[in-house]
Amino acid sequence: MNVEEKKAPIRITRFDGLFRGRQRLLSGLSGVLFAFLFIFPLFASGFWLNTLTSLLLLAAMAEGWNFIGGYTGYAAFGNVAFFGIGAYGTALSMTKLHWPFFPGMIVGVAAAVAFAIVFGLPILRLKGHYFAIATVALATATGEVANSWTSFTGGSAGITLPFFHPMQLSGQYFYYLSLLLVVFGLFLTWYIMKRKLGYSWVAVREDEEAANMMGINTTWAKVTAFALSAVMAGFAGGIYAYWRTFVLAEEVFKIDYTLQMILATVFGGPGTIFGPFIGAFIYYILVTILVFFLPIGQLHATLLGTIIILVMVFTPKGIMDFISGKRKLTWRALLENVRIYRV
Amino acid sequence: MEREVILESQSVTKHFGGLAAVEKVNMKIYQGEILGLIGPNGAGKTTFVNIITGMIPITSGKVYFKGRDITGWPAYKVGRIGIARTFQIVKPFRGMSVRENVAVGAMFGHTGHTRSSKEALEKVDELIDFVGMSHLKDRYADELTIPYLKRLELAKALAMEPELLFLDEVMAGLHTKEIESAMALVRKINERGVTLLVIEHVMKAIVGITNRVFVMNFGQELAQGTPEEVLNHPVVIKAYLGEKFAQRHMKQKAVAAKV
Ligand SMILES: Nc1ncnc2c1ncn2[C@@H]1O[C@H](COP(=O)(O)OP(=O)(O)O)[C@@H](O)[C@H]1O
Ligand SMILES: [Mg+2]
Numbered sequence: 001m002n003v004e005e006k007k008a009p010i011r012i013t014r015f016d017g018l019f020r021g022r023q024r025l026l027s028g029l030s031g032v033l034f035a036f037l038f039i040f041p042l043f044a045s046g047f048w049l050n051t052l053t054s055l056l057l058l059a060a061m062a063e064g065w066n067f068i069g070g071y072t073g074y075a076a077f078g079n080v081a082f083f084g085i086g087a088y089g090t091a092l093s094m095t096k097l098h099w100p101f102f103p104g105m106i107v108g109v110a111a112a113v114a115f116a117i118v119f120g121l122p123i124l125r126l127k128g129h130y131f132a133i134a135t136v137a138l139a140t141a142t143g144e145v146a147n148s149w150t151s152f153t154g155g156s157a158g159i160t161l162p163f164f165h166p167m168q169l170s171g172q173y174f175y176y177l178s179l180l181l182v183v184f185g186l187f188l189t190w191y192i193m194k195r196k197l198g199y200s201w202v203a204v205r206e207d208e209e210a211a212n213m214m215g216i217n218t219t220w221a222k223v224t225a226f227a228l229s230a231v232m233a234g235f236a237g238g239i240y241a242y243w244r245t246f247v248l249a250e251e252v253f254k255i256d257y258t259l260q261m262i263l264a265t266v267f268g269g270p271g272t273i274f275g276p277f278i279g280a281f282i283y284y285i286l287v288t289i290l291v292f293f294l295p296i297g298q299l300h301a302t303l304l305g306t307i308i309i310l311v312m313v314f315t316p317k318g319i320m321d322f323i324s325g326k327r328k329l330t331w332r333a334l335l336e337n338v339r340i341y342r343v
Numbered sequence: 344m345e346r347e348v349i350l351e352s353q354s355v356t357k358h359f360g361g362l363a364a365v366e367k368v369n370m371k372i373y374q375g376e377i378l379g380l381i382g383p384n385g386a387g388k389t390t391f392v393n394i395i396t397g398m399i400p401i402t403s404g405k406v407y408f409k410g411r412d413i414t415g416w417p418a419y420k421v422g423r424i425g426i427a428r429t430f431q432i433v434k435p436f437r438g439m440s441v442r443e444n445v446a447v448g449a450m451f452g453h454t455g456h457t458r459s460s461k462e463a464l465e466k467v468d469e470l471i472d473f474v475g476m477s478h479l480k481d482r483y484a485d486e487l488t489i490p491y492l493k494r495l496e497l498a499k500a501l502a503m504e505p506e507l508l509f510l511d512e513v514m515a516g517l518h519t520k521e522i523e524s525a526m527a528l529v530r531k532i533n534e535r536g537v538t539l540l541v542i543e544h545v546m547k548a549i550v551g552i553t554n555r556v557f558v559m560n561f562g563q564e565l566a567q568g569t570p571e572e573v574l575n576h577p578v579v580i581k582a583y584l585g586e587k588f589a590q591r592h593m594k595q596k597a598v599a600a601k602v
Contacts, residue, residue, distance in 0.1 A: 196450050196460045203447050206436035213396060214503060215422035215451035271438070 026274035030186075033281065037179055041172045049171045053243065055284050056178035057236045061257070062264035062276035063185035064232025069262065070270030071198065072225040073205030074124065077258055078135030081142045082112040082230040084252040086237025088146055091159040091247040101164075105238030112234030113227050115142075120226040124219065136255070143253025158248035161241060174243040181235050182277060188228070189273045201225050202271070233261075259304040266308065347374040348407075349507055349538050350395070350426075355404035357387075357394050357562075364390040366562040367404070372507065377529070377539045379553035379570065381546075383582055387562040388542045389431055392509045396428050397421045408507070425453040427505035429496040431512045431542075435484035442480050445471055445498045452503020467502055474498045474528065490521055497528070507538045514545050526552050546574065558582070 037056075041049060061083060068076045089108025093099045099107070123134040146153050153159065164170045192198045200221040203211035212218045241247045260283060261276075267286075268279025350372040357365040365387040372378050380388050393399045395406055397418040406414045413421060427448075436444050442464060449455065449463035458466065471477050474494040479487065484495060493513050500508055514525050522545055529552050533539055543549050549556060549570055556573040558565040560582045566573050573579055 194460065199443070199447055199450060199460055202439060203436055206438050207434045209398065209418075210430065210434035210436070210499075211447075212418040213398065213422055213428060214448050214499065215419050215453075215455055216447070217419050 026269065026272055026278055029278055030274040033278070034183075041175055045171055049175055051284075053171075053175045053178050055280055056175070056182050057240060058257075058260055058264055058283070059277045059280035060178065060181040060185050060236045061233045062261045062268075062280055063182070063189060064229035064236075065261040066189065066265050066270060066272075066276045067192075067201070067229045067232075068222075068225045069229075070265055070272070070275070071193070071201040071205060072222055074222065074225070075128070075132040076135050076226070076229065077132045077255075077262070078137075078139030079229055079233050079261055080253055080255060080257040081139040082116060082233035083237040083240070083257055084139075084143060084146060084249070085112040085115055085230075086234030087241040087247045087252045088153060088159070088237075088249075089234070090238035090241045091161050092153070094161055094242070095159055101238075101242050105235065105242075108238040108241075109231055109234035112230040112237070116227040116230035117223060120223045121219070124222040124226060139253060139255065139258065143249050146253060147249035153249065156248075156250070158246055161245045161247070163245055164242065170243075174239060177239055178236075181232070181239065185232050186273060186277065188232075192228075193273065197221070197224060205271070256304060259308060262308055263304060346376075348372070349374045349409055350540075351407045352391075352395065353405040353407070355391065355394055355406065356402045357390055357399065358402045363562045365394060368559070368562075368564055370557055370564075372538060372540055375533075375536070375538055376555060377533050377541060377553045379549045379556040380540055380542045380559065381544070381549060381556060381573075382559035382565065386559040388559055389511055390562075391559070392428055392511055392540075392542070395421075396426060396509065419451075422452055422503060423455070425504075425506040426509070427452065427500040427503040427507075428509035429493075429500050429511055429513055431515070433489075433492040433496050435487070435492055435495055435499075437485040438483070440481050440483055441471060441476060441487070441495060441498075442467060444484055444495055445502045448499045448502030449504075452505065454504045463502075467498075470498050470502055473501070473531075475524070490517055493517070493525075497532075501532065501537075505537060507540070508532065509540045509542070511542045512544065514543055514548055522548060550574070 037052070040052060044052075061079065064082075065076065065079050068074050068079075086105070086108040089111040090101070090104045091108075093104035093107040094101065097104075119138055123131060123138065126134055147156060149155065150157075164173060192201075200211065200216045200218075203214070203216055204218050204221050208218055211221070237252060240252070264279035264283045265276045266279065267282040268277065269275030348371050350370075352368055352370045355365060355368045355370075356363070368387075368391060370391075380391070382388055390399070394401050397413075397416045397420070401415060404414070405412060408421075408424060408426065411424075413424065416424075436447065439447070445467040446460070446463040449458065449466050450460055455463070468477075468480075471480055474497055476491060476494055476498065479491060484492070487495065493516075497510070497513060510529065513529075514522050517525060526548050529539065529541065529548075533552075541549070541553060553570055555568070556570050557567050558573055558576075558579050565582055566576050566579050568576070
């Protein structure tokens with residue numbers, strides 16, 4: 001008898017495969033949530049509409065992060081840069097060129113994608129925490145540039161955008177636009193994961209050397225994942241800019257946004273189609289509870305970072321695994337995770 | 344009749360810092376043959392394959408595939424031109440099912456450009472049968488035991504439909520019975536028209552399946568020839584068993600020959 005067969009191996013939960021079982025549970029939950037989200041503005045407005053719009057923008061960015069972090073397995077910690085560039089691109093097109101919103105937003109997204117390709121090519125050669133650190137540094141540096149290039153970006157004075165007309169429909173307009181972006185993200189994920197590109201991403205995540213040897217241009221796979229995550233965050237940034245009618249570097253390049261994307265994805269299940277979307281809800285509910293019970297007023301980056309580490313250590317596949325009963329909190333499982341992910 | 348050379352390495356060399364892992368290796372692999380590559384642990388066999396397949400940069404030398412200079416090509420291009428390999432330390436895509444693992448080869452390998460992901464997923468059934476894993480098709484790679492992971496390596500490489508296949512110790516750790524079925528499998532692969540370079544420590548397998556053997560030691564070529572010639576060559580025995588054993592072995596053989 002083989003050594004391997006002597007005892008059943010500990011069920012180690014890794015990131016999901018392309019369509020592993022949990023997908024059904026997630027899509028069921030998502031269906032209910034969508035029905036709710038679609039009719040939500042009929043009975044809510046003001047504060048709640050704004051909160052849900054923020055949540056949807058987070059969900060869209062998390063869907064994007066899922067491409068590079070969830071499916072391709074690269075711990076990108078700088079995706080807020082795409083959000084910020086999307087916001088600035090939109091704001092600058094609308095104020096300096098006096099373009100309408102949609103073409104302006106396309107400029108923002110194009111700039112974010114170009115940025116992802118130009119910087120992705122060199123930094124996607126780095127692995128593990130080197131890559132993570134490089135992305136943090138890149139996002140921080142970009143925020144600094146936006147903040148100090150006063151002649152172009154207005155510097156610390158920010159940029160004020162024109163208002164949406166008619167004003168009284170503004171809330172609903174940006175809400176449904178964000179919802180549309182989330183649906184687009186889900187569709188995009190589903191579409192890609194059925195195709196060769198999706199398989200190349202997962203292959204890179206599981207074993208980059210083997211992927212390369214099997215004929216996958218791994219550089220191309222990684223750069224497309226990075227660039228498509230920039231598409232999602234770029235759109236989110238564009239919507240955000242016009243919605244808030246004000247763009248400020250300190251705000252739109254905050255590392256908190258990156259951490260939120262990661263948390264939402266990791267909560268819901270990285271490498272799954274609906275995970276980031278569900279995770280955004282889990283994140284908002286958790287934050288609301290925490291803020292209510294803790295005397296801190298808001299969640300700071302340090303706290304978010306700590307939560308990320310805890311979640312990664314205890315549930316690398318997302319907390320959906322607890323809900324579906326596939327996973328238990330034991331020390332043995334914890335140590336296995338530490339060993340596998342070298343966290 | 345002179346047989347066609349499918350792969351030729353000229354003076355291929357790889358240095359890791361001060362260590363010459365592979366030193367001036369000239370090797371010719373002929374179309375349709377099964378060439379054995381043997382040598383003690385650390386002889387540089389895996390490193391040689393890593394260089395040819397573009398997994399590590401070459402220090403110096405040239406590599407030709409069907410007359411075409413492929414020196415320094417990235418691994419994915421080497422894979423697409425018709426060269427595949429298995430890994431001594433298996434490299435499954437753990438989060439994918441067996442079918443998906445194999446299908447990746449059919450999607451991106453030598454003939455990958457001709458089919459979609461869906462076509463690839465449908466095509467690999469026959470291949471999974473061929474390596475005897477049809478009952479495990481929809482299992483995830485992280486649920487497999489080592490012997491099956493080795494077969495999966497083979498299926499993934501074959502799905503690329505290579506013309507030349509490197510097998511790096513696919514039989515290591517298998518039992519006698521498993522080795523025999525693996526040997527039969529290798530022969531069948533060869534019958535499909537695939538040229539093979541087989542790295543193996545199991546001498547029975549080397550003698551049983553290869554037409555020709557290339558021996559490496561300390562990164563260099565030690566000997567070449569038919570399995571019988573090479574395995575009885577004093578230099579080879581010395582490399583494997585050490586000086587003292589070799590002398591004793593040769594004496595015993597001499598005695599046996601006289602009697
Ligand atoms: N990436 C590497 N870095 C440094 N040394 C290496 C590396 N890969 C292999 N070596 C060394 O090169 C030599 C040949 O190794 P290898 O090709 O694996 O031998 P074999 O496959 O014949 O057992 C060994 O001494 C090994 O330690
Ligand atoms: Mg080896």
